[in-house]
Amino acid sequence: MMAIEEIDFGELVVCDFCDKHFSKDSPETGGMLFSGHATCPECTERMMPNIDRYHERNYIQQVCPPDVKFHIFVMELRAGNNKVTIFSGDDAKKAIDDRFNEGEI
Numbered sequence: 001m002m003a004i005e006e007i008d009f010g011e012l013v014v015c016d017f018c019d020k021h022f023s024k025d026s027p028e029t030g031g032m033l034f035s036g037h038a039t040c041p042e043c044t045e046r047m048m049p050n051i052d053r054y055h056e057r058n059y060i061q062q063v064c065p066p067d068v069k070f071h072i073f074v075m076e077l078r079a080g081n082n083k084v085t086i087f088s089g090d091d092a093k094k095a096i097d098d099r100f101n102e103g104e105i
């Protein structure tokens, strides 16, 4: 398998919907993991009416407790793996298959 690039995000957390950055000093609490996407508290609140309207609650994989910082929630989801690996073409499909077979998100 040919990895094109591996990016280590370290402790940087970015909302997958609005691209807002969160550090360990960011005070925001709440948020969710929606269909594999880290969703900040603000986007969670904005998206919930449409999630209900289109019956998409089954895509909510995990919810950050309201008293837990979004940054900590995402860091725990990563479980120490802060790297994103970029693959090309067919390799990308295989990488995704492998990942799901391992039970990862």
Ligand SMILES: [Zn+2]
Residues within 6 Å of the ligand: 015, 016, 017, 018, 019, 020, 039, 040, 041, 042, 043, 044
């Ligand atoms: Zn957001």
